[in-house]
Amino acid sequence: MANIAPSAEAAALSFGGEMELSPGQARAALSGGEATFDGNIRTVASGRTGLKLIAETIAADGPGTVLLPAYLCPSILQPFCEQNLPLAFYGVGEDLAIDTEHLRRQVAELRPRAVLVIHYFGFPVVGLPSRAAAPDQVHDSTAREAARPPGTVGTPRPGRRAPPRTAAEDDPLSGAGSRPWLIEDCVQGSWMGDSPGVIGGVGDFVLTSFRKYLPVPDGGLVLCRAPGVVLPRLAPAAGGFVQRRMAGKVLRYRFLHEETGNRRLERAFLDRFQEAEAEIDHRVPRCGMSQLSLRLLNHLDIAGAVRQRRDNFRTLLDAVEGGTRLGDFCQPLFSCLPEGVSPLAFPVRVRGGARDRLRRELAARRVFCPVHWALPEEVRAADFPQAHAISADILSIPIDQRYDTADMQDLLHRLNESASATMQNMA
Ligand SMILES: Cc1ncc(COP(=O)(O)O)c(C=O)c1O
The missing domain is CATH 3.40.640 (Aspartate Aminotransferase; domain 2)
Structure with a gap:
């Protein structure tokens, strides 16, 4: 342990x-x-x-x-x-x-x-x-049946060139x-x-x-x-x-x-x-x-919340991409922040099967990171391996409006400390 x-x-x-x-x-x-x-x-x-x-x-x-x-x-x-x-x-x-x-x-x-x-x-x-x-x-079932074009499913026959897709088909x-x-x-x-x-x-x-x-x-x-x-x-x-x-x-x-x-x-x-x-x-x-x-x-202050979330997201993105301990084994899921986005969290994928260990190290330093999400059993791993791969190593780092610039430096310190401790325990 x-x-x-x-x-x-x-x-x-x-x-x-x-x-x-x-x-x-x-x-x-x-x-x-x-x-x-x-x-x-x-x-x-x-x-x-x-x-x-x-x-x-x-x-x-x-x-x-x-x-x-x-x-x-x-x-x-x-x-x-x-x-x-x-x-x-x-x-x-x-x-x-x-x-x-x-x-x-x-x-x-x-x-x-x-x-x-x-x-x-x-x-x-x-x-x-x-x-x-x-x-x-x-949206009415009769119209739906009537509108169903026959033979729309299936691949083109061999030897026949598929016609270019129309906008509707796209x-x-x-x-x-x-x-x-x-x-x-x-x-x-x-x-x-x-x-x-x-x-x-x-x-x-x-x-x-x-x-x-x-x-x-x-x-x-x-x-x-x-x-x-x-x-x-x-x-x-x-x-x-x-x-x-x-x-x-x-x-x-x-x-x-x-x-x-x-x-x-x-x-x-x-x-x-x-x-x-x-x-x-x-x-x-x-x-x-x-x-x-x-x-x-x-x-x-909703506009203030949006601003703070964006600032905090950028702080973490810069840090992860700027050669920190955390960046050594965490990969951000989003590497840019489009205009108008006010993100829920800073999601990363943790390499090397270390997500749960890192999460425990963070919790010990009072940084509580949810996992979005453990998938429902209806989504079978055999059918959707990519979705399950994300679910196995994703971690959401908090960046919400409660935290200002100084807090984010504190958070970064705890993140890097947790990353170092996780790596030591894996060595
Ligand atoms: C993407 C998404 N949609 C819908 C919901 C349901 O929202 P609520 O918990 O407010 O009912 C959740 C809950 O976490 C969610 O993550």
Whole structure:
């Protein structure tokens, strides 16, 4: 077992973990106005609630498969399973780009009702299908059957030259006959209901979840552009999930800033968060964003959060590419930061099978790095080796708006120390 005693320098500051809420922020949530959203946007309690509304729309339209990327958060399956919608997967490359050839084959073979894409870590996914359905394409099963062109699946006969692809054929979703709905999952950042943004501009449905990105107990958005579809307005969440997460956030603030080292307090907030997750894992809530979170949202400096996340991302990118210990065996998944992206984290791939060891070393120095994600069993390693290869060595380093430039230097120090300790233990 690695030597994971905390270093002498391990300071009180923790990196990562749930975003805490100060008493001042909590008080603000008890008064003041609520954030509002225009157009065909609905607020939702969580990302899964957004997916639930979409899944209900698909199920109401008739039976049919939903096609998901093989690299995904297991919780995405839940709302579709609750509606008994069959699921299938398409491949994603080791750079997290859509395997467009596999997507095309899956669409032609399975004729799905909907295809979901994920903008991983808030970066525009490579291979995103272009703008949605032509206006005359109707999402109705009769129209779907009628529109299905005969003999569209299959390879060209030997001796015959395949004709050049038309623009429509180039679209990986075109082989379904009636074009499937496109769902853009923006839960990992960069989309706050704004249009046009760097992502979220083409989907028939677009969704996000604020609680990954901002210090709010719940909340998210779902936008619908599908012609003729109006999503229901949901009553605001008010119950256990919101209250437990709110309590967890306030307790965590106390633990970090007032009673550092109080293990009982630490246990208390971890328990609140776990109970809240268990509640929503059991059944996806069918509620809108709580009034608490809508008020908090009105007070938060979102532009500042975006700026800080971008600055912090760049600091780590420069360090990893600039010959640090960390850079010796961590490879960033994204080596540039396009305009408009506000990333969830700084994801790296850890070489040499050392991910879990490095993660433990980091935790010993109070740097808590999640793994996005351990894949659900429905994605079989034999079918999707690339997705499983990423899942085995990916690690998300925190870069969120809680940390300023000085904090990032502290973080870098801990990262390099952890990298050295990991290497020593591997030698
Ligand atoms: C990409 C992605 N989509 C959707 C979800 C579901 O969001 P929520 O946990 O807010 O329901 C998650 C959860 O982590 C996610 O990572």
